[in-house]
Amino acid sequence: xxxxxxxxxxxxxxxxxxxxxxxxxxxxxxxxxxxxxxxxxxxxxxxxxxxxxxxxxxxxxxxxxxxxxxxxxxxxxxxxxxxxxxxxxxxxxxxxxxxxxxxxxxxxxxxxxxxxxxxxxxxxxxxxxxxxxxxxxxxxxxxxxxxxxxxxxxxxxxxxxxxxxxxxxxxxxxxxxxxxxxxxxxxxxxxxxxxxxxxxxxxxxxxxxxxxxxxxxxxxxxxxxxxxxxxxxxxxxxxxxxxxxxxxxxxxxxxxxxxxxxxxxxxxxxxxxxxxxxxxxxxxxxxxxxxxxxxxxxxxx
Amino acid sequence: xxxxxxxxxxxxxxxxxxxxxxxxxxxxxxxxxxxxxxxxxxxxxxxxxxxxxxxxxxxxxxxxxxxxxxxxxxxxxxxxxxxxxxxxxxxxxxxxxxxxxxxxxxxxxxxxxxxxxxxxxxxxxxxxxxxxxxxxxxxxxxxxxxxxxxxxxxxxxxxxxxxxxxxxxxxxxxxxxxxxxxxxxxxxxxxxxxxxxxxxxxxxxxxxxxxxxxxxxxxxxxxxxxxxxxxxxxxxxxxxxxxxxxxxxxxxxxxxxxxxxxxxxxxxxxxxxxxxxxxxxxxxxxxxxxxxxxxxxxxxxxxxxxxxxxxxxxxxxxxxxxxxxxxxxxxxxxxxxx
Numbered sequence: 001x002x003x004x005x006x007x008x009x010x011x012x013x014x015x016x017x018x019x020x021x022x023x024x025x026x027x028x029x030x031x032x033x034x035x036x037x038x039x040x041x042x043x044x045x046x047x048x049x050x051x052x053x054x055x056x057x058x059x060x061x062x063x064x065x066x067x068x069x070x071x072x073x074x075x076x077x078x079x080x081x082x083x084x085x086x087x088x089x090x091x092x093x094x095x096x097x098x099x100x101x102x103x104x105x106x107x108x109x110x111x112x113x114x115x116x117x118x119x120x121x122x123x124x125x126x127x128x129x130x131x132x133x134x135x136x137x138x139x140x141x142x143x144x145x146x147x148x149x150x151x152x153x154x155x156x157x158x159x160x161x162x163x164x165x166x167x168x169x170x171x172x173x174x175x176x177x178x179x180x181x182x183x184x185x186x187x188x189x190x191x192x193x194x195x196x197x198x199x200x201x202x203x204x205x206x207x208x209x210x211x212x213x214x215x216x217x218x219x220x221x222x223x224x225x226x227x228x229x230x231x232x233x234x235x236x237x238x239x240x241x242x243x244x245x246x247x248x249x250x251x252x253x254x255x256x257x258x259x260x261x262x263x264x265x266x267x268x269x270x271x272x273x274x275x276x277x278x279x280x281x282x283x284x285x286x287x288x289x290x291x292x293x294x295x296x297x298x299x300x301x
Numbered sequence: 302x303x304x305x306x307x308x309x310x311x312x313x314x315x316x317x318x319x320x321x322x323x324x325x326x327x328x329x330x331x332x333x334x335x336x337x338x339x340x341x342x343x344x345x346x347x348x349x350x351x352x353x354x355x356x357x358x359x360x361x362x363x364x365x366x367x368x369x370x371x372x373x374x375x376x377x378x379x380x381x382x383x384x385x386x387x388x389x390x391x392x393x394x395x396x397x398x399x400x401x402x403x404x405x406x407x408x409x410x411x412x413x414x415x416x417x418x419x420x421x422x423x424x425x426x427x428x429x430x431x432x433x434x435x436x437x438x439x440x441x442x443x444x445x446x447x448x449x450x451x452x453x454x455x456x457x458x459x460x461x462x463x464x465x466x467x468x469x470x471x472x473x474x475x476x477x478x479x480x481x482x483x484x485x486x487x488x489x490x491x492x493x494x495x496x497x498x499x500x501x502x503x504x505x506x507x508x509x510x511x512x513x514x515x516x517x518x519x520x521x522x523x524x525x526x527x528x529x530x531x532x533x534x535x536x537x538x539x540x541x542x543x544x545x546x547x548x549x550x551x552x553x554x555x556x557x558x559x560x561x562x563x564x565x566x567x568x569x570x571x572x573x574x575x576x577x578x579x580x581x582x583x584x585x586x587x588x589x590x591x592x593x594x595x596x597x598x599x600x601x602x603x604x605x606x607x608x609x610x611x612x613x614x615x616x617x618x619x620x621x622x623x624x625x626x627x628x629x630x631x632x633x634x635x636x637x638x639x
Contacts, residue, residue: 016380022387248394249436249438287380
């Protein structure tokens with residue numbers, strides 16, 4: 001379809017063979033170097049599928065246990081806390097605990113990340129966008145023992161993100177939310193705009209325009225369809241989730257095409273970014289692959 | 302007067318490698334290995350001194366969701382989905398009307414009845430969790446789907462109860478309804494309540510408990526289920542507590558919630574999670590004692606049972622044993638000091 005851009009983001013489900021290898025590694029039956037090779041290989045295969053299915057994609061992060069842990073491992077001032085349920089699902093994450101203002105660890109680019117699988121934390125793929133948790137969700141998912149508050153936390157985390165992006169040679173970032181907003185997007189989330197291309201993938205909860213001004217336009221903001229009106233002026237390309245990453249039922253491509261057509265008409269034929277409503281890690285791998293295929297089929301001619 | 306501080310396990314325990322590596326093959330030989338593993342686990346439980354041995358660590362079940370789903374019609378498996386870290390389960394898709402096709406736990410109960418003279422407790426995955434952990438491709442809404450799971454579970458409990466009577470064992474059959482998903486959707490607490498009521502409706506001669514873990518707020522649970530016929534609540538606390546010894550409120554931050562339980566459910570007992578099943582550190586008897594001591598500031602000891610936060614299957618058998626052993630030692634410390 002014309003005027004469509006597709007985004008694949010977040011953690012992609014591990015293959016059965018990688019899952020088994022990781023399990024063997026945990027029991028010390030596979031060495032770290034061997035596992036590192038397996039992880040790279042799997043990432044390369046998935047990235048190849050992403051390349052042919054989308055215009056924008058992030059690292060498939062198959063070596064991430066959850067959205068926060070690898071990033072927590074790169075920071076001083078934040079540690080690993082208790083196991084918490086991941087929103088309303090049967091998945092869990094280690095709750096980040098904020099003990100002080102976060103700063104990037106001096107050895108962040110070379111350390112083996114504690115509590116995580118072997119690096120690379122990010123794939124050295126030139127075209128992939130850098131996947132990072134939005135400071136909003138990062139803060140809400142954390143326990144703020146230091147009492148520093150969201151604004152200071154956000155500023156410190158963005159500063160670390162800038163350095164991570166530069167070190168990884170990235171000019172494009174996907175910030176991922178897992179929590180809906182209270183009623184609007186905090187304006188501080190635009191602090192990287194202008195310096196980087198930023199796609200903000202929200203979980204909705206937007207009922208009014210942002211209270212303050214953003215530093216610049218986002219490359220795209222992904223919101224629920226009914227929220228498009230609140231973000232249009234600061235979203236370079238309006239974005240909506242159209243693939244359900246929380247159900248195995250496969251979408252009807254024809255119905256999706258009609259929906260996209262209608263949405264674009266309502267937007268005055270502006271370009272539209274389409275993606276999933278969550279990362280695909282909630283699905284069995286075979287279904288995730290099929291949903292990726294559906295996204296692929298909705299692309300440009 | 303109620304017995305004080307009955308010690309119990311919650312359900313699962315790490316399978317010996319000879320079973321975990323062959324379990325999925327099925328067949329007579331694996332059946333023998335399940336029995337062997339149950340005997341060995343019961344022996345470990347006895348050595349630790351816990352009083353209620355459950356069903357010997359759930360050696361007859363691979364996993365709490367999949368086990369039930371495999372005994373039902375209407376569920377299709379597409380593959381594994383992550384639970385946490387590198388732990389995965391086969392999450393089913395409900396593609397047609399549900400129907401229980403064979404008993405879930407009858408063989409396990411028969412075997413444990415025969416080899417364990419101790420107190421037994423049968424864990425059964427609850428209907429709400431079965432619903433929440435399934436992909437729904439068929440039912441019009443989540444309530445309808447959950448209620449059909451409830452009917453299957455009620456049928457199962459009735460048959461387990463019949464077996465219990467036939468075996469000649471005395472006392473009520475203890476049934477623990479496992480609902481780890483219970484509070485994940487606060488707006489659906491009415492569905493949870495309906496499923497519990499339907500699952501145990503009209504069944505006499507059982508002691509019913511619910512097990513919930515990793516909830517952000519137990520108070521919504523207490524409120525929602527206050528009018529059901531549940532006798533007790535086996536809950537996780539230790540995971541959210543500190544590892545510092547002491548009976549001060551800051552060190553025992555997780556157990557402050559026991560006050561809510563005491564206030565909101567004055568006639569039920571609490572299975573107090575006193576050891577964290579997600580860390581290898583084996584909490585000392587003194588630390589566990591301090592957790593118990595803090596809880597009894599709010600709740601009469603006769604209404605407290607002691608258990609790990611959850612099943613111990615994620616820990617090695619050695620660590621699992623150490624945690625149960627220290628839990629019993631902590632109970633003994635309390636007894637010595639009182």
